[in-house]
Structures are given as C-alpha cells and as structure tokens.
Amino acid sequence: MKIENIPLTVSINGKQIGPMPVPEGLPMIDFLHEYAGLTGSRLGCGQGVCRACTVILDKPDGSSEEIRTCITGAHYFEGKKIRTIEGHAQLDDKGEIKALSPVQQKFLEHFSFQCGYCTPGFVNAATVLLENLKREPVEREHLEQRIEAALGDHICRCTGYVRYYEAVRDVALGTPGLVKGGKP
C-alpha cells in the first residue's frame, strides 16, 4: 500500500512548522513526536479516551478548545494554530525556562501529579478552562462544577484528581476577573 505525502503547514506554540511533506492519515500525535520534535504530548490509549494527548486549538475568533491528537489526523490542522505542553512556560533568549505558567506552577505546588503521564493533557485542559473563564467569568458557586466539567474526561491513575482540582480552583480564585461573587 502506497501512502501519499501531502504538504502540511501548522502553527505550533506561535511558530510556523512546514510546509513539509506528511503522510496522509498520519495521526497528529505522531506528527508532533516525529516531525515537529515535540515529545511532551503523551500517547496514552490511542483511541481518544484518556486525554493524555490533548492539545489546545486556537480558533480564529480568539477562543480556544481542547483537541485529542491521537484520533485526529495531522492534516486536520493544516493552516491552524495549536499550543502543546511545550508552549506554556516563559522562556529566556537561550530557550531556558524563566517561569512556568500559573497552571503549571500550581500543579507543582499542590503535588498534583506523580508519574506525570496525564499532566500535559491536564495542563492544556485547565488552561483552556481559565481562558474560557476570562471571556465569561463563572459564579463562585458554580466554579467547582465548571472545573469538574472541564477536567472530568481526563484520566489520572496516580493522585485521584483531588490535587489537580484543588490546584485549578486555586488559580481560578487567585486570578482577578475569572470568578464572580462569593468569598474566595
């Protein structure tokens, strides 16, 4: 069976990758690992269930959403913009990490993960949630439900989720403008 190569251009973490020839039907997770050299996104179940492979899709209207790279073909992303786990921290001129993103920082402070396999997916999911809250703040009393809805599909087998949830709640309550009313 001959697999055709098709040119692909995609913006990842603010940098244009390609155009480069990429086999049609190649899953995006393989493109990230093998073509873009970005190995931080995790391949877990390979069938869209565990969400370890989730990245952020930045839409033209400025909104962002999660997308699973193990069940989505690389060519789906032609001309699109995404962010992966490598794109969250602030880097200095030499490419060294200056500061982690608020979500990453809080995950560390809360000891949210142990093995870390699910962490890239959780970072991306939590970041999408916070970006959504920035556009549409949530009532304090509904915050926990929103976190549940945003992270509920992500599977973690080490820490039992509580520490992820607490960390995300901390960021949401500690960032001005994300939560309306109520006491922190």
Place this chain on the structure above:
Amino acid sequence: MNAFLKFVPMAALASVLALLGGCGGSGSGASGGKATPQVIEKGKYLARAGDCAGCHTAGQGAFAGGVPLQTPFGVIYGTNITPDKEHGIGNWSADDFYRALHDGKSPQHQLYPAMPYTSYRMLTREDSDAIYAYLMSVKPVAVANRENGMHFPFNLRFGMGVWKMLFLDDSLPDASKGQSVAWQRGRYLGNALGHCAECHTPRGMLGQMKNGEALAGSALGRIAAPALTPAALAARGWTPKDLAALLATGVAPQGSVFDEMHTVVHLSTQHLTAEDMQALATWLMGDQPPAAAALVPAQAGTTLAAGRKTYLAVCAGCHGREGEGKPNVAVAMLGNSSVRDANPRNLVVATLDGIGEQRFPGNGAMQAMPGFARALSDQEIADLANFLRASWGGQPASLTADAVKALR
C-alpha cells in the same frame, strides 16, 4: 407533526365512536392456572423475549415504570407493572392481564397502542398467564405512574376504542416467506413477543402500522429503525448467522446496535436461547434467505477526495484508515449496515450527534463517538457521508448539504 392536522381525522373518529358505542374486549375465558416455579421461570423468559423492561423499567426499580416514549401524539410513560396493589397491577387477575395484552384494555381504561398490544395480541393465553405469574412474583414497588403528556384530542382515551376497531388485527403480515418450525417459532418471537414491527414497520397518520409495508423501516425517533425485509437485509450484507450474532451480542461484522436497539439487545434478545435466536433470524430472512449482496466499489469518476480528507482527519483514528474498525473501540465502516443503507439518515445523524459509550453482552464495548455537528459544516458532512456510502457502502454519492441541514 402538526397537532391540528391530526385533530381533524380524530374528531371525525370521535363522532363515529358516539354512534357505535364502546368497543368491548373479546373473550378471556381461561383462568390463570398455577404459578409453579416452572411457570414463573417460563414467564421470566417470555417477559424478556417481549422486552417488557424496555418500557416498564426506569431508575426506580424493575418493572416500576417511568420510561418515556416520545410519539407524534405526545409523550407516554411506561407504567408500573409490579404487583404493588396501589400503583402497580397487584389487583389485576390473569384475565385482566390477558385483556391488556390481547385487547389493549386495562381494568381502568383503554390503553394507548404505545403498549404494543397490536403485537402482543398474538400471544397464547398460556404464555400470557406465565408472564402474569412472573410479574406477580417480582418485588412490588410503590412508585406512582407518571402523567402522560398526550396532546388533545389524544389525551381522551375513549378514542382508542375506535382506533382498535380500525387497526387491531389478529395477526401481522410477514415480510419473509417460510414454513419451517424455526420460521414459525421466529415469527411468534418476532411478531407476538419481540414486537419488531412496532418500530420497524412504518406508521400512518393515526399511528397505525402500515401493514402493506411490513418491516419496511420507520423513523419514529431521531435514529430510524432500518428496513428488515429479507431483500433490504440482504442488500445491506446481512445473513441469518450474522443477525443471530447481532441479537446475541449486539455486535456483528456489519456494525453494532445503537440507540433503542441497544436497549433491546441489552434487556431482551441477549437472553434468548441460541435456538430462539436462530429462529428469529430465520423468520427475518425467510426459509430461503436471499444471499447477502456483494459490496460494489464506487463508480469510477466519483469525486470523493473532500470526504476522504475529512475521514482521514477525524474518523480514521478509530474506524481505521481503510474503514476496517477496531474491536471494542469503533465498528468497521467497510460494509457497515448504516453505510450500506439506501436511507442515509442514521449515518448522518450518528455523525452529527455522536454515539455514547456502549457496553455489550460478554464484556464487549464500543467507545464514545463524538458528534461532529459543531466541528463539521453541512457540506463537509455531506462529502464525508458520500465518501463512506460510495467507497464502503455501494451507495450513490448523492447526499446534499441541504439534506444534512434538514437532519440537524
């Protein structure tokens, strides 16, 4: 459906009723017999074969009712059929029970044909008594019946008397031909117990089954019940063997059951004996089943590139690059029954809405399929469906964006 349009014929019927008076139930005769453990066990098997639980078991206990059934005439809730004396059927006699199954009449009132007495009418008195004995042996549950949400004039139950005079027949027509013992048994299982026709035979203006089009397929809900005539089944690649496998496990090379048929397999058909499963398949396809149609490749010159691109982008991850599917993840698209169906409805609706995660008998499963209503445009879904239908379904690539839009 427009309630006003419905009103006109119904009002005419109501006046006919005034002239004719009520429609009495026909003979009951025999008494209930003895509820021996053997009879109760048989009744349990028959209650499963008749899928009583499909409508009569919701979250509040076995046979306590509460399952909503959406009809063009309003919503009807399955009732409490536990032996509870206040809310259930604890005060019913075996005669009463037989009358409900046979004549659509409870001791209190006329029953809507959502209770498929149009099919159950063919049950033998002996089997009715066995089901009665079984239901009387289950735990009584004191849960009140939910109020139906039927539109006027269908909320007036007396109209059902006339409806029955017009539409309640002693037998249902068969879509297949046969005489063998297995076929006869399958017919009893499919028509009298399983009430296949209630969903798979199209219905007319007054909700009656169009008996001239037995098992020709119908769309009461968002997911259509596909045609089950021998010719239609063979055209979609079905054999009696694969049908029996589908009824037993919910999964076959042609795909897996979803929506309401998933409930049917889960609650009913998986519990049938292998012999009965085979009989049902024999009845569906006939004593001389037509050979499964070979899959014809797409016509040369059909432009399917756009749909293929979408398929590789968002479908192939689970359904496989060549449409081969993945066991316990996603069904094959190659030769899939919904892809081969002349009616593209279920393929398009499944693409738009997705299908929730499903468990199947014997530890089988299919993972949740996301819906693409938001992610894909009408044109993209039309292109995708055309690619699937032409490449792996032997169907013309003629679906339009407007047809997809109509199903949103």
